[in-house]
Amino acid sequence: MDKRDNLSVVIHKKEDLRVEQTELPTEPGPYEVQLASHTVGICGSDVHFWKDGCIDKWVINEPIVTGHESSATVIKVGPNVKNLKVGDRVSVEPGVGCMSCQVCKDGFYNLCP
Numbered sequence: 001m002d003k004r005d006n007l008s009v010v011i012h013k014k015e016d017l018r019v020e021q022t023e024l025p026t027e028p029g030p031y032e033v034q035l036a037s038h039t040v041g042i043c044g045s046d047v048h049f050w051k052d053g054c055i056d057k058w059v060i061n062e063p064i065v066t067g068h069e070s071s072a073t074v075i076k077v078g079p080n081v082k083n084l085k086v087g088d089r090v091s092v093e094p095g096v097g098c099m100s101c102q103v104c105k106d107g108f109y110n111l112c113p
Contacts, residue, residue: 014053035072
C-alpha cells in the first residue's frame with residue numbers, strides 16, 4: 001500500500017459496505033490539521049447505519065465514511081493552528097455540539113439536536 005493510499009470503509013445504503021480509496025486533501029484549511037490514522041474503532045452508530053440504513057431520524061441519503069473514533073498523528077498543520085504541531089499524537093472526537101442547548105450543557109454534546 002502506497003503512503004498516499006487513503007482506504008476508507010464507506011456505507012452507501014443499508015447493508016452496502018465497501019472499502020474504497022478516497023481522495024486526500026492537498027492542504028488543510030487555516031484552522032485544520034491533516035492526520036494519519038493509526039487505529040480506528042467502529043462505533044455502535046456505524047453498525048446501525050450499516051445494518052439498518054438509519055439511526056432514528058438520521059437516514060443514509062449519501063455515502064458516509066465510518067470509523068470516527070480514532071488515534072492519529074498530525075502530518076500537516078494549517079497556518080492559524082496554534083495548539084498542535086506536526087508529529088503530535090492525537091485522539092479524534094468528531095462530535096461538535098452547539099454548546100448552548102441543554103443537552104450540550106449537560107455534557108451530552110454527541111446528542112446535540
